[in-house]
Amino acid sequence: MKPFADLLERLLYSPGRLAKIALLRDYFATTPDPDRGYALAAMAGALRFPGAKAATLRKLAADRTDPTLFALSYDFVGDLAETIALIWPGSAAFQPPSLPEIVDTLAGTKRDDVPVLLADWLDRSDPSTRIALIKLLTGGLRVGASLRLAKTAIAEIAALGADDIEEIWHGLEAPYLPLFNWIEGRTPRPDPASAPVFRPVMLAHPLEARDIATLDWSAYRAEYKYDGIRIQLVSTPGGTRLYSRTADDISASFPDIMANMKAHAVLDGELLVARHGVIAPFNDLQQRLNRKKPSAKLQQQYPVCIRLYDILFDGTEDVRALPFDTRRTRLEAWYATHTPPAMDLSPQIPFTAEADLAALRSTARTDGIEGLMLKRGDSAYLPGRPRAAWWKWKRDPLTLDCVLMYAQRGHGRRSSFYSDYTFGVWDNETLTPIGKAYSGYTDDELTTLDQWIRAHTTARFGPVREVEKHIVLEIAFDAAQISPRHKSGIALRFPRILRIRTDKPAHEADTIATARSLVGLEAKQDQGTLSPETPARR
């Protein structure tokens, strides 16, 4: 547990992505099995310890410390787990429990015996191990790095990419021995066989002015770009799963989709709320996201469907190496055969010249469509963003995907909520704040954000909370201007939250370079219906 605790501590303090990967890689390369596997499981949130509660620990600490000294210490430190870890007298010789010891022992311990066990572990540990232990056992473990980053680091050991791990991930279990055996070259890659694993998705580049000039339009097929969330629907003899494009298993939230998927395939598409063929605004879809068990009423009120645009496995056959045009034919055939309810095909838009598309793009104003997708007819389905294979041509240039950095309580009606947000974009490895927004979200979104912020605070500065860098906010604004007064050098005019990009990992948020490229552009008058609310103060 000590090496894992040390890793967590360094991750906590390291802002840079590359530094985090280096730390993770060093840990996974030098830590033996099964310790590192359980560490990975802890990072994946796959370890549960129902017998250990915060109250148990509080009582243990109270039994061993003077109440006045404890109160003064807690007041100074501000974090209960940290206070307990630091004030714990720690009498025994330094011999912290290993992660496997913790997992195995707790699994075989009766609830009543847990406190004695915990006390012994705390006695044998140093403060940083104690903090990690307490947070791990009480479910408050916050790793300063995403699971994706851990996968990236592990893959690097074998000079691979995180996607190589994603492809088998959902077929693996803690402590992931087959994974590490493969990474270290002792065994071939684990075969997910018939397990319904996630397959890394293919992503598009944003189409920019310089690309437009050189594009060979005839090589591309056009589709609408939908304003839903990208999903992957997997059905194999081993089961059916619905994944977000970040490989989160979201099956439980969409029983209506799961019930309809009878035939085997791996499909790529957009999850949308649609009523009688009309796509509802993104807000409607938001009502269905993050609901673990949606009621029948909710399912009826917000009916979801999948607009299919690609096929990765036809039955059990991997068709990813086939060109896009061929896959499209296979997709159409598969759809014609099975025609599952609440699924349809993303129509291809006929065009003959660039001008047709430009016109289409600028008139595409319906809800649920945010621009066009251009896909090369001869492109294989490859993970990541292969150059010049897929392009996204967004309608509204004046939005940025930013990462939530700080939150502050609002005023008046919102005074009990963390409703004022500071967000940033990437400047190399770190986030630079680029603006503040007080509006644009629904009450439900506000409640969700507020709860998330309270649970993921990493620092407090008076009324301001710094949060884990995890939430991506799509920010709309009227203009971006050069501003030496701002740290980022850019000021956004009337920034407001367009939506919470639950589908996007923080490291894929926009960069300062992208933000700078928007300076001087003005949003067109007809853009969006959101009238910017004048900030309440300043």
Add this chain to the structure above:
Amino acid sequence: MPPHPETWLRVRPAGLYCEPGDFYIDPLRPVERAIITHAHADHARPGHNRVLASAETLAIMRARMGVERAGTSQQPLAQGETLTINDVAIQLIPAGHVLGSCQIVMDFQGSRAIVSGDYKRRADPTCSAFMPLPCDVFVTEATFGLPVFRHPNATDEIAKLLASLKLFPERTHVVGCYALGKTQRLIALLRQAGYDQPIYLHGALQKLCALYENFGIPLGDLRPATIAVRAELRGALVLAPPSAIADRWARRLDDPVTAAASGWMRIRQRAKSGGIELPLIISDHADWDELCTTIIDMQAPEIWITHGNEEALIHQATLMGRRARALRLIGYGEDDAA
């Protein structure tokens, strides 16, 4: 019956004052006669008339504030020697805090008070070890006077720094450390751990390192950390004052790992809000266990606390059967980054 120290040692606006001796200890404003425990800026202030201290403390004061401001007349007092001022016998004994740091022992008509100044009990290759001596009143600091402060072994923290240098061989490691004491101790600990590479110093740290070397404390290959040698600084260790870590100076380095060596690094929030990537818990102050041990070692029935987290230590001293009170001296502990 000997007079209780509270009858002859009092708190005045200028600081702790010994009435029969007519002198102040670490006065906070200019006075006629001052005895200085150690040369940190919050204890050794400029502009006194007569100054008594260890030879090392006087030398550091001259180096830092210039000869004129370090006292109109300076009088060194060696260890083992006693100086009597108006019936008060004064000795200086080591406090283990920084080079030259001393506790002030005062004997007056059979009653003894000892003022610790700042101190620690851990081994430090750059200064003499704290010496306990029985007394009637022990005047202690309490910078880390909470049971959450138990400093780890400094050697383990140094190992952390060396491991990070190995893990990030391309990145400059900048450690924020106070110019007097922390810097030299850090260097000495690194040398003890076998680190024989050049160590680069911010300009503000160079003078005192040279002074330590003149007092016979070898610090190895030290070089100025100027931006001219930026390429040379890749993968190297740079020491700088804490204030330089956050400002432009450090930002001119290539993708630096910012570290800080201080007892406050124990609290995650402190490290995090300071933007520190590698906190090193290395302190020149006594931690909670050392404070408690020292109370026992000094065998004093009464404890006075000059500055720090006094509330918890008063409570603890009371639990240990001592009388304890806070002197509430405002102005200490502001400047030495603990």
